[in-house]
Amino acid sequence: MSLSNFMVYEHNSRSFQNINLDFGQKEIFYKVSFRDEEIIKEATPYITKLEGNFPNPFNPSTTIEFGVRNAEFGYEHVNVTIYNIRGQAVKTLVNGYFGAGVHSVVWNGDDDNGRSVASGIYFYRLETSTGSEVRRMLLMK
Numbered sequence: 001m002s003l004s005n006f007m008v009y010e011h012n013s014r015s016f017q018n019i020n021l022d023f024g025q026k027e028i029f030y031k032v033s034f035r036d037e038e039i040i041k042e043a044t045p046y047i048t049k050l051e052g053n054f055p056n057p058f059n060p061s062t063t064i065e066f067g068v069r070n071a072e073f074g075y076e077h078v079n080v081t082i083y084n085i086r087g088q089a090v091k092t093l094v095n096g097y098f099g100a101g102v103h104s105v106v107w108n109g110d111d112d113n114g115r116s117v118a119s120g121i122y123f124y125r126l127e128t129s130t131g132s133e134v135r136r137m138l139l140m141k
Contacts (some may be wrong), residue, residue: 008100048069050133051064058109060108066102068099068128071132078098079092080126080127083122104135109139117139119140122139124137
């Protein structure tokens with residue numbers, strides 16, 4: 001089953017996107033409601049998903065957004081960790097329980113000891129009970 005020419009408000013670009021939804025694909029779906037002719041996005045992901053950070057490249061900070069699915073007991077354990085190019089953990093940004101919805105965390109380019117890290121490529125990893133996802137970002141000083 002699929003929907004064609006479905007308009008979705010994209011939070012990162014703050015614009016409407018015309019998309020086709022194929023229910024066989026893993027996607028984040030949202031409930032949409034109307035209020036004063038504005039579309040309000042109520043985040044209720046059916047899967048947990050790691051979004052791209054913004055801005056990327058960044059200096060001095062970046063926002064990492066992730067969606068948490070409807071957890072069986074209302075909350076899901078989430079871990080978001082930053083790794084350097086050698087695969088060493090640099091900073092744990094999130095290690096706790098989150099309810100269903102879209103959440104974000106800001107990384108200001110420091111490590112777990114509060115020291116500023118060097119310019120370069122870093123990876124951020126989302127881990128939950130349903131799996132993990134990794135994306136990369138570029139810190140330019």
